[in-house]
Amino acid sequence: MTDRSSLVDLRSDTVTQPTPAMREAMMAAPLGDDVFGTDPSVNALQEKIAALLGFEAALFVPTGTQSNLCAILSHCGRGDEYIVGQQAHCYRWEGGGAAVFGSVQPQPLDHAPDGTLPLAQIEGAIKPDDAHFARTRLLALENTLGGKLLPFEYVQAATDLAKRKGLQRHLDGARLFNAATAQAALNKRSDIRAEARRIAQCFDSVSVCFSKGLGAPIGSALVGSREFIARAHRIRKMAGGGMRQAGLLAAAASHALDHHVDRLADDHASAQRLAQGLEGIGGLAVEAPHTNIVFADLTGAAQARSSELIASLNQQGILATGLYRLRFVTHLDVDGAGVDRAVAAIRGFFNA
Incomplete structure (x- = not known):
C-alpha cells in the first residue's frame, strides 16, 4: 500500500485530511443533539455562516448534494421547474434528486464559454403561466463553475432578471470562498469574506461546502431567510440528514471558516x-x-x-x-x- x-x-x-489544529477543535467541541436543536457547536456554526453571508438563518447538512436538494425543494413544489446550466452540479452530478424526490423539473441551458448562462436564454426559458407548462420558479447558478469565476456584473444581471420575472434565486456556492478569493484578487481587494458576502447577497439562498477548499472532513451549510430554512429543515429530516452529536463536524467547519479562508x-x-x-x-x-x-x-x-x-x-x-x-x-x-x-x-x- x-x-x-x-x-x-x-x-x-x-x-484533504483535517489539520492537527482542526482535530483539536473537533475533540474540544461541546456537543448536544442537533435533531433536538441543542448541539451548541452546530448552532454556533449556523449563526456564524448566516451572519458572515448576510442571511437570517442557516442549516448544517452532511453534503452539498443534500444542501442543493433541500434548497430546490424548498423553493419549488411538484410540477415546478428550475432553470439551470447543463454543467451545473445540481443538475448533472447529483443523481437527478430534485426530479426524483420532488417532482421538480430542471430546464437546463447551455453555458457560454465563460460559464455564464446567456441572459436572453434565461429569459426565453421562463414559461408563460399556462396549464401546458411547468411553472418556472427558480434560477440556480453555480460559482465557481468548473473552477471558473462568474463575473460579478453577470451575477448581478442574471439575478436581477430572475427577480424581475418573479423567480427565486439559488446559488450552489460549493466553492464560494474560492470564487470570493479570485474576485478579491481581480478587484485588488483583501477582504475575501466581504467578497463572499457580496456574491451571496445576490441570491435568496446559498449552499456552501466546507469539505472542499476549506478542508473540513464533512459538511455543507444552506443559508436563507428563517422561513426558508424552516422549510429546508423539514426536507433535511425527510432526506435523512438529521444528525445527532454533529458538533464534532460543525467544529471542523467553524475552524475552517476561521483559519482556512485566507x-x-x-x-x-x-x-x-x-x-x-x-x-x-x-x-x-x-x-x-x-x-x-x-x-x-x-x-x-x-x-x-x-x-x-x-x-x-x-x-x-x-x-x-x-x-x-x-x-x-x-x-x-x-x-x-x-x-x-x-x-x-x-x-x-x-x-x-
Whole structure:
C-alpha cells in the first residue's frame, strides 16, 4: 500500500485530511443533539455562516448534494421547474434528486464559454403561466463553475432578471470562498469574506461546502431567510440528514471558516504553477485556471491515451481524474514540491 504522505492527490479538494489544529477543535467541541436543536457547536456554526453571508438563518447538512436538494425543494413544489446550466452540479452530478424526490423539473441551458448562462436564454426559458407548462420558479447558478469565476456584473444581471420575472434565486456556492478569493484578487481587494458576502447577497439562498477548499472532513451549510430554512429543515429530516452529536463536524467547519479562508490564495497559486508547468507540451492543451482547478485536454494522436496517462501517474503516486477531461485540483495537502512532481511526471509521460 502506498504511504499516503507520499501521494500527490490532485483528484479533488475533497480529499484533504483535517489539520492537527482542526482535530483539536473537533475533540474540544461541546456537543448536544442537533435533531433536538441543542448541539451548541452546530448552532454556533449556523449563526456564524448566516451572519458572515448576510442571511437570517442557516442549516448544517452532511453534503452539498443534500444542501442543493433541500434548497430546490424548498423553493419549488411538484410540477415546478428550475432553470439551470447543463454543467451545473445540481443538475448533472447529483443523481437527478430534485426530479426524483420532488417532482421538480430542471430546464437546463447551455453555458457560454465563460460559464455564464446567456441572459436572453434565461429569459426565453421562463414559461408563460399556462396549464401546458411547468411553472418556472427558480434560477440556480453555480460559482465557481468548473473552477471558473462568474463575473460579478453577470451575477448581478442574471439575478436581477430572475427577480424581475418573479423567480427565486439559488446559488450552489460549493466553492464560494474560492470564487470570493479570485474576485478579491481581480478587484485588488483583501477582504475575501466581504467578497463572499457580496456574491451571496445576490441570491435568496446559498449552499456552501466546507469539505472542499476549506478542508473540513464533512459538511455543507444552506443559508436563507428563517422561513426558508424552516422549510429546508423539514426536507433535511425527510432526506435523512438529521444528525445527532454533529458538533464534532460543525467544529471542523467553524475552524475552517476561521483559519482556512485566507489561505485559499495559496491553492490558486499552486494551480497557476501547475498550469504554467504544463505549457508547451505537445498533445496537451491546458486551460488557464481562475481558481484551484486545472483542466487539460489531450489533442491529436494523444487523445486516445487518457487512461494510459492516468495509470502512469497513479503508479508514481500522483492521483488525478479524467472522467470527461483531465482535471487537477490543488488544495491544502498539495505543496509546491507536489505540484512540481506532477509536472515532471506528466512531462515524462509525453517525452517517453
